[in-house]
Structure formats: structure tokens, C-alpha cells
Amino acid sequence: MPHLTLMQWVYVFLAAALVLGSVAVVVVEDLLSAVIVEGVVSLHAALIFLFMSSADVAMTQAVVGAGLSTAVFLWILSRAGYLKWRSPEQGKEGE
Amino acid sequence: MRQTAALLAVLGIGWFFYANAMAPGAGRGLTDRRVPSKVSMAYLSKSVSQDNDTVKPGGRGYEDGSANIVTAVVVNYRGFDTLGEVTVLFTAALAIALLLGDRRRFTRAKSGTILGAAIPLVAFFLIITGSYIFIHGHLTPGGGFPGGAMIAAGTALALLSSTWKPSHTWVKVLEGTAGMLYVLVGFWGLVKYGSFLKNPLATGSLGDLLSGGFILLIYILVGIKVGSELSGIVMNLDKEAE
Incomplete structure (x- = not known):
């Protein structure tokens, strides 16, 4: 067990999450899950940028990478007919 | 569990x-x-004027005068790159409008009560925060691009709640005007100092809202442009396929 400070352990955890998440985005079958995991990976990248005191990049990564691009991906999936949205009136049939 | x-x-x-x-x-x-951060701090706070002074908050007469050094590089020293970045984003928005901007009307499912009631509040705060970020781009982290993206996120939420329908025409008018004014500010520097996108205004006192010369002006324009551009993309996407 290497002797690391708390901050270094946090870096190790975040880096491992980044690598695992990036692999998961490619491997996972369901496109919706891939989009969500991609957003989570972006959020971890934003945290790493923040801890490395580059707040500008962290903010852009959080807003564009984790927020807007996830929303745009979801919208495109829904336009391509991949997601079946159900309004509340339709109930839960077909599940 | x-x-x-x-x-x-x-x-x-x-x-x-x-x-x-x-x-x-x-x-x-x-x-x-x-x-150790002493070396980088020494370089960051070193004034570029002749007297080798250190840059302090409240000081006057600096070459750039912006408290956020990232913004100083992005908008002032490398302003032409930012103009190119804005152009790239414009081209991407144009391509999306070409692909998805058909004039057919799509109906979307009505949003539920909780969504409809909660979203206007959240979207309002998102738009206010986005405006704050691009107005204070030369003082605090952030700038025109994240601020504009935050405003577009607010627009996306507003579209989801189907309580507010922004006009497509106005979004286009805002975007075009802001982009044109950005180039005009560049020409202002060209006319005054013979160099495109050179700062034509006084730099003021470091840390004030009205400091950093034209950075405030340009980041407001970039924020409006990026915000309306990304909102336009989101509005093009927000048409439910039947």
C-alpha cells in the first residue's frame, strides 16, 4: 500500500473512475446508459480540473460536457426514436 | 439500502x-x-511594463488590467483565436440547422405538473447565473462560453416545461447582431491602433467591474452569441418525432 495523502487518494479514485467510465461508455449495450455514463465521466473530469485549480476549464467541462452535451445526446436519441417516451396519462403499459 | x-x-x-x-x-x-507555487505566482503577478512592478488588486495602468489571467490571454492576447472559436461554433450550429431545421410542426407531450411548476424557477436562476458568469468573465473564472452554455441549458429546461416558447427569429437576430458587433470591436482596434482586436479602451483599476478594457464588452457579446446559438440548436432538436 503506497503512502499517499488524502488528496492523492482522491486523485487516484477520480482517475480510476474516469478510466472505468470511459471503457463502460464503449462497452455498454444500452445507448441511454452510455449517454448517462458519459455525463458522469465528464463530471469527474470537471472535478479533476477543479482540484488542479483550473476553475475556468472545470466550469466549461461541467456546463458543456456534463450538462448540455448529455441533454443534446438524449434529445438526439429521442428524435431517432430510440427512447420511447410515455406521457403520465398513458400509464405503465408495455413495461 | x-x-x-x-x-x-x-x-x-x-x-x-x-x-x-x-x-x-x-x-x-x-x-x-x-x-511549490512561488515560481508560478511570481510569473503571474509580474507586470509587463518597464518598471518590473508586481500586479496588485486596485492598481492602475496595467497593459491588460483583467484580474482573471485566463481571460486576459483568451480575449486580449489571443483574441483572434476566440473569434475563430466563435466561427467554429457558428458553423456547427448552421450544420445542425440545415439537418434538423425543417419547418414542419411537431407536437410534443404535455409536461407534468411538477415539471411545469419547478422548471421556470430553475431556468430563471440558470439564466441569471449564466449572465453573471459572462459579465464577470474578466474577474472570476468562466466567461462567454460557459455562461452562454448555461443560458442555453436554461432555455432547454424552459422548452421541456412547455411554458415558454422562445421565438426562433429573435434568437437568430441576437446571434447575428452579437457576432457582427464582435467583428466591429475588432475593427475599432484596427482603426485606432492599426491592429485587429487590439484593446481600444482604458484598462481601469484591477478588480473593478469596469476594468480590463474591451474584455467586458467582448465577453458580453460572446455570451449573448453563444447563448442564443446553443439555444437555437436546442430549439431545433426540440421537435418530437412522430
């Missing part, structure tokens, strides 16, 4: 942030304090 795990995770993250914010040497608590 799942709620307990989520609560534990939230408490752990909260403790982490609290402990680091309260650590000695506050403000730098989140970064690794063992890295």
Missing part, C-alpha cells in the same frame, strides 16, 4: 469539501499544497 448508501455518499463528499475548505491555508485547500 440504496437511500442509505446515497446518504452516506453525500455526507462523505460534504465532509470532504468542508474539511478542505476549513483547512489551514484556506482558499487553496482544494489543491495540493505540497506543490
Whole structure:
């Protein structure tokens, strides 16, 4: 067990999450899950940028990478007919 | 079980942030304090004028005058790159409008009560925060691009709640005007100093809202342009396929 400070352990955890998440985005079958995991990976990248005191990049990564691009991906999936949205009136049939 | 795990995770993250914010040497608590930062601080605070002074908050007569050094590089020294970046984004928005901007009307499912009631509040705060970020781009982290993206996120939420329908024409007018004014500001520097996108205004006192010369002006324009551009993309996408 290497002797690391708390901050270094946090870096190790975040880096491992980044690598695992990036692999998961490619491997996972369901496109919706891939989009969500991609957003989570972006959020971890934003945290790493923040801890490395580059707040500008962290903010852009959080807003564009984790927020807007996830929303745009979801919208495109829904336009391509991949997601079946159900309004509340339709109930839960077909599940 | 799942709620307990989520609560534990939230408490752990909260403790982490609290402990680091309260650590000695506050403000730098989140970064690794063992890295020597004296050299970089010396370079960052060195004035570029002849007298080799250090840059201090409240000082006057600096070459750039912006408290956020990233913005100083991005908008002032490398302003032409930012103009190119805006152009790239414009081209991408144009391509999306070509692909998806058909004039057929699509109907979308009505949003539920909770969504419809909660979203206007959240979207309002998103738009206010986005405007704050691009107006204070030369003082605090952030700038025109994240601020504009935040405004577009607010627009996306507003579209989801189907309570507010922004006009497509106005979005296009705002975007075009802001882009044109950006180029005109560049020509202002060309006319005054013979160099495109050179700062034509006084730099003021470091740390004030009206400091940094034309950075405030350009970041407001970029924020409006990026915000309306990304909102236009989102509005093009917000048409439910039947």
C-alpha cells in the first residue's frame, strides 16, 4: 500500500473512475446508459480540473460536457426514436 | 439500502469539501499544497511594463488590467483565436440547422405538473447565473462560453416545461447582431491602433467591474452569441418525432 495523502487518494479514485467510465461508455449495450455514463465521466473530469485549480476549464467541462452535451445526446436519441417516451396519462403499459 | 448508501455518499463528499475548505491555508485547500507555487505566482503577478512592478488588486495602468489571467490571454492576447472559436461554433450550429431545421410542426407531450411548476424557477436562476458568469468573465473564472452554455441549458429546461416558447427569429437576430458587433470591436482596434482586436479602451483599476478594457464588452457579446446559438440548436432538436 503506497503512502499517499488524502488528496492523492482522491486523485487516484477520480482517475480510476474516469478510466472505468470511459471503457463502460464503449462497452455498454444500452445507448441511454452510455449517454448517462458519459455525463458522469465528464463530471469527474470537471472535478479533476477543479482540484488542479483550473476553475475556468472545470466550469466549461461541467456546463458543456456534463450538462448540455448529455441533454443534446438524449434529445438526439429521442428524435431517432430510440427512447420511447410515455406521457403520465398513458400509464405503465408495455413495461 | 440504496437511500442509505446515497446518504452516506453525500455526507462523505460534504465532509470532504468542508474539511478542505476549513483547512489551514484556506482558499487553496482544494489543491495540493505540497506543490511549490512561488515560481508560478511570481510569473503571474509580474507586470509587463518597464518598471518590473508586481500586479496588485486596485492598481492602475496595467497593459491588460483583467484580474482573471485566463481571460486576459483568451480575449486580449489571443483574441483572434476566440473569434475563430466563435466561427467554429457558428458553423456547427448552421450544420445542425440545415439537418434538423425543417419547418414542419411537431407536437410534443404535455409536461407534468411538477415539471411545469419547478422548471421556470430553475431556468430563471440558470439564466441569471449564466449572465453573471459572462459579465464577470474578466474577474472570476468562466466567461462567454460557459455562461452562454448555461443560458442555453436554461432555455432547454424552459422548452421541456412547455411554458415558454422562445421565438426562433429573435434568437437568430441576437446571434447575428452579437457576432457582427464582435467583428466591429475588432475593427475599432484596427482603426485606432492599426491592429485587429487590439484593446481600444482604458484598462481601469484591477478588480473593478469596469476594468480590463474591451474584455467586458467582448465577453458580453460572446455570451449573448453563444447563448442564443446553443439555444437555437436546442430549439431545433426540440421537435418530437412522430
